[in-house]
Amino acid sequence: MxxxxxxxxxxxxxxxxxxxxxxxxxxxxxxxxxxxxxxxxxxxxxxxxxGLAQSDQLKAALSEGALRFGSGSSGSPVLTGFHYAHQALTDKLCDWLQVEDVLLLSSGFAANQLLLHTLPDKQDHLLLDKLCHASLIDAALTAPCSYSRFSHQDWSALDSKLRQHSNSWVVTEGVFSMDGDSPDWSRLTALCASHQAELILDDAHGLGQSGPEGRGSWAAQGGNVAGISALMANFGKALAGQGAFVAGSTLLIDYLRQFGRHYIYSTSLSPALCWALCTAIDLCRKExxxxxxxxxxxxxxxxxxxxxxxxxxxxxxxxxxxxxxxxxxxxxxxxxxxxxxxxxxxxxxxxxxxxxxxxxxxxxxxxxxxxxxxxxxxxxxxx
Ligand SMILES: Cc1ncc(COP(=O)(O)O)c(C=O)c1O
Known part of the structure; x- marks a missing residue:
């Protein structure tokens, strides 16, 4: 070779x-x-x-899910891979995060690829915090539009970049995976609003560990989910499972469902796992x-x-x-x-x-x- x-x-x-x-x-x-x-x-x-990964309730829910729905989903969600358990998890997420709709994906990596490849148009510009996760950086490199990065949490740098580019998508993390810090929510959202920029938030490390009922880093700072165009988080951290979701308006999720290749051309999550994740969300909210x-x-x-x-x-x-x-x-x-x-x-x-x-x-x-x-x-x- x-x-x-x-x-x-x-x-x-x-x-x-x-x-x-x-x-x-x-x-x-x-x-x-x-x-x-x-x-x-x-x-x-x-x-x-x-500490949910060893919870007896989660283990029981995973077993019950396997008995009710089998082990695998057997297809893409747009063929025969969208089961009752997927709908239950979607509903649970919408109720918890107070969002209109949700799309389930096989991993956080895939979810970030889907977001940056599908949402921006050719003339748009992606603006990433310099410390964004590899899945976001790789997605930006191959996105259909231009991209640039701003110094970590540097709001004046972001402001000047936003002045240079109209039709921007600001991409950042709720809790940075290698540093553990969070953006100042009111400054970030005020900047996005004043430049009419869309905000994509990866809250992989914020979901579950922060905010009322564990809703996430934005909620911990009293933020409103309406300020986020697309909210992404994965299930592999605080919720002790695997896979990911994107949450947003009915329109945005419908658009992703129509054009998101990582969603359409990929086997959906195991329904047994989705069933267990419903229990993980219940435990996360109440404990x-x-x-x-x-x-x-x-x-x-x-x-x-x-x-x-x-x-x-x-x-x-x-x-x-x-x-x-x-x-x-x-x-x-x-x-x-x-x-x-x-x-x-x-x-x-x-x-x-x-x-x-x-x-x-x-x-x-x-x-x-x-x-x-x-x-x-x-x-x-x-x-
Ligand atoms: C901030 C962040 N985004 C995305 C991912 C990727 O998620 P997944 O492990 O579900 O592919 C990770 C790592 O797991 C992460 O830390």
């Missing part, structure tokens, strides 16, 4: 740059604990913010204690890390990155933590900017107070 040599070289280069990636085989997942190669670790690298716990953990972590003089980024969410800078050092710290029973992955470029390697602590409602004390004590001893 003529490409083999190139593949080998590229992989070797990745190894030399300490950027080689490999999945870890998780033998057992128990919320705050993971078991790898027979060894248990305190887990600070998951996205199970509310406020999970968000309260998460908030307490994040405040405690910040207080202790500040006292220990660890370099934190400004985040008030369950994502608490400790900036290391050097990739090798971040990997070494992660390894040393592992030897002390703590699973905390190093995040390296290109996921984060060059010299931006970090230990990205993610908290869960299932963590215990002593877990956080233990993490900080260990980090301080290694730093």
């Amino acid at each position: 003529h490409a083999s040599r190139r593949f080998r070289q590229a992989i070797e280069q990745r190894r030399q740059q300490q950027l080689y990636r490999q999945p870890t085989l998780i033998e057992q997942y128990q919320g705050r604990l993971v078991q790898v190669a027979g060894q248990q670790y305190l887990n600070f690298s998951g996205n199970d913010y509310l 406020q204690w999970r968000r309260d716990k998460l908030q307490q953990h994040s405040e405690l972590f910040r207080r202790l890390a500040t006292e220990a003089e660890l370099p934190l980024l400004p985040s008030a969410t369950a994502i608490q990155p400790v900036l290391v800078g050097d990739t090798e050092k971040a990997l070494m710290l992660s390894e040393q933590l592992k030897q002390r029973g703590i699973w905390l992955s190093a995040i390296r470029p290109p996921t984060v900017p060059r010299h931006g390697a970090r230990l990205r602590v993610t908290l869960s409602a299932l963590h215990q107070t002593e877990d956080i004390y233990h993490l900080i004590k260990t980090l301080r001893s290694l730093w």
Whole structure:
């Protein structure tokens, strides 16, 4: 194969740059604990913010869904892949988020591709925050219109770009996945409104963990969903499932249903999973204690890390990155933590900017107070 040599070289280069990636085989997942190669670790690298992934009610709902609807959807939603369970999940999302309609997609990555490929017209312009997720950046690169990026959360930079481009779509995240911070909602929406720009919000990390009943980052700041043209979030984080949705007006969702290739030409989610997600939303809405716990953990972590003089980024969410800078050092710290029973992955470029390697602590409602004390004590001893 003529490409083999190139593949080998590229992989070797990745190894030399300490950027080689490999999945870890998780033998057992128990919320705050993971078991790898027979060894248990305190887990600070998951996205199970509310600790729902091991909930007995969710397991029961998934089993019931499988018994009622079978395992797979057996087709695209526009053929035979849209079942009663998909409609139930759609209705649940509309009621929870107070939106007119929702489209279900097989992943957040696909949802972001669909949004940036389908919504803008040729003469439109996409404006992305510089720290947007890879799924948004890749989608912008191949979108049908021009795009540019503005410095992270820099409102005057965004304002001047909006002045240069009419028919803009501003694309940002509710909680930035690698930094844990959120845009200032009133400034962002005021800017979009004053320039008549459309707003696309990826709230993958905000949904469930913030806002009244876990509606998301915009709701946490008292925002109105009507200010968002297209709201996207995935089910793989706080809701402990898989897949994603896009929410918006009846008109926008109908347009995506007609022209969204990632929707039309893709097998829809498993109906059993959709059934379980309905239960996940119910639990998320009514079990406020999970968000309260998460908030307490994040405040405690910040207080202790500040006292220990660890370099934190400004985040008030369950994502608490400790900036290391050097990739090798971040990997070494992660390894040393592992030897002390703590699973905390190093995040390296290109996921984060060059010299931006970090230990990205993610908290869960299932963590215990002593877990956080233990993490900080260990980090301080290694730093
Ligand atoms: C901000 C953000 N958007 C989109 C995605 C992609 O979602 P999915 O994992 O469902 O493909 C992720 C990662 O999971 C993410 O962190």
